Amino acid sequence: MTEKNRGQLIVALDVDTFEEARQIVATLTDKVHIYKVGSQLFTACGPAIVRHLQALGKNVFLDLKFHDIPNTVAQAVKNVVRLNIPVFEKNEQDKRPGASFGAVILCTLHTSGGQEMLSLAAQIATKEAEAAQVMKPKLVGVTVLTSEANKANIRDIVFQRAQEAQASGLDGIVASGQEASFIRQKLGEDFIIITPGIRPPGSAVGDQTRVTTPSEAVQNGSDFLVVGRPVVKAENPSLAAESILQEIKQAKDSRP
Numbered sequence: 001m002t003e004k005n006r007g008q009l010i011v012a013l014d015v016d017t018f019e020e021a022r023q024i025v026a027t028l029t030d031k032v033h034i035y036k037v038g039s040q041l042f043t044a045c046g047p048a049i050v051r052h053l054q055a056l057g058k059n060v061f062l063d064l065k066f067h068d069i070p071n072t073v074a075q076a077v078k079n080v081v082r083l084n085i086p087v088f089e090k091n092e093q094d095k096r097p098g099a100s101f102g103a104v105i106l107c108t109l110h111t112s113g114g115q116e117m118l119s120l121a122a123q124i125a126t127k128e129a130e131a132a133q134v135m136k137p138k139l140v141g142v143t144v145l146t147s148e149a150n151k152a153n154i155r156d157i158v159f160q161r162a163q164e165a166q167a168s169g170l171d172g173i174v175a176s177g178q179e180a181s182f183i184r185q186k187l188g189e190d191f192i193i194i195t196p197g198i199r200p201p202g203s204a205v206g207d208q209t210r211v212t213t214p215s216e217a218v219q220n221g222s223d224f225l226v227v228g229r230p231v232v233k234a235e236n237p238s239l240a241a242e243s244i245l246q247e248i249k250q251a252k253d254s255r256p
Helices: 018-028 039-045 047-055 070-082 115-132 154-167 177-187 214-219 237-254
Strands: 008-012 034-038 059-066 104-110 138-142 172-174 192-195 224-227
Touching: 008 237, 018 039, 018 047, 018 237, 034 039, 034 047, 039 047, 039 059, 047 059, 059 070, 070 104, 070 115, 104 115, 115 138, 115 154, 138 154, 138 192, 154 172, 154 177, 177 192, 177 214, 214 224, 214 237, 224 237
Parallel strands: 008 034, 008 224, 034 059, 059 104, 104 138, 138 172, 172 192, 192 224
Antiparallel strands: none
């Protein structure tokens, strides 16, 4: 990714119901353009929540952390790609030529699944996207969860898994902001880094361990910043998102 596009905000819809998710998106209006759908919401709503976000013109980070035998993961990824085939609601407004339709732009797999699993998933994603003539979601490997303690060799573990992800044909990784700078230096500017565990100054850490502020993550080279509770659980989610966006902008403007 380019410096200009780096530091994009993703709001994590880590809620239990479709209605909760719908209200959050409606509240944030045009401030946020990418939403994370993880296991919590997907097991409650299934692909319907993805389709809802797409119909609103929002992009989706599908964070299901696939980890299984290679063929099973490859078939799951194939179906993720097919979510980018447009399906419109039965009303004239959505049927207009050029009507906005969002996409699944990012999808996670566990790097611990091994190179065979990762490589086959990457191959199938490319093949299916070409066959369906849709955009291929960027496949990113989960390295070490940000809830895990900060061990002495954590950077080495993240780097090893990041290297394997890149060698397998994945587009990037999920890693904490604390490892982002090192990964960026070693694996280049085009390798995507998604950083969860983002906590604005003064926010509660919760169950996260290796956290960074939005400013720190941008300075360290993260492409996407995933923020959940500091926005979703805020008294005023719109104001909380705006504050984070301002911090991101200031950090980007201050980069050399």
